[in-house]
Amino acid sequence: MREEWDVLVVDDEAVVRDGVGRVLSSEGLRVATTADGRSALAHPALASCRLVLCDLMLPDLPGIAVLESLRSTRPELPVVLITGFATAENMARALEAGASGFLPKPFDEAELWAAVRHALGDASRPREERRS
Numbered sequence: 001m002r003e004e005w006d007v008l009v010v011d012d013e014a015v016v017r018d019g020v021g022r023v024l025s026s027e028g029l030r031v032a033t034t035a036d037g038r039s040a041l042a043h044p045a046l047a048s049c050r051l052v053l054c055d056l057m058l059p060d061l062p063g064i065a066v067l068e069s070l071r072s073t074r075p076e077l078p079v080v081l082i083t084g085f086a087t088a089e090n091m092a093r094a095l096e097a098g099a100s101g102f103l104p105k106p107f108d109e110a111e112l113w114a115a116v117r118h119a120l121g122d123a124s125r126p127r128e129e130r131r132s
Contacts, residue, residue: 037061
């Protein structure tokens with residue numbers, strides 16, 4: 001049986017990967033992680049995930065290249081680019097390449113959830129918000 005995932009997190013910083021994974025999985029999302037672009041593009045989670053959160057600056061491929069590759073193989077898959085280099089130029093390039101959103105580092109849980117909700121819709125809201 002194939003394992004199914006909700007989110008693939010791609011970031012070369014373990015603290016970001018682990019932190020994002022912890023926050024999202026604490027609310028019931030199934031999260032897979034990887035540290036570079038090539039691994040992301042070959043990751044089994046891509047077959048079933050509903051969202052990719054990808055760092056713009058990866059050690060092997062730029063996040064824009066990962067995004068462009070995903071656009072050709074899974075054009076419906078939302079991709080949110082995350083970066084510590086949130087310039088207007090980077091944001092424009094990301095949106096032109098088809099990014100669903102742009103999340104500047106550092107970000108807090110509320111900003112993370114806002115980006116996830118925007119990309120996936122209300123079904124991704126944390127449990128507390130769904131109860132109200």
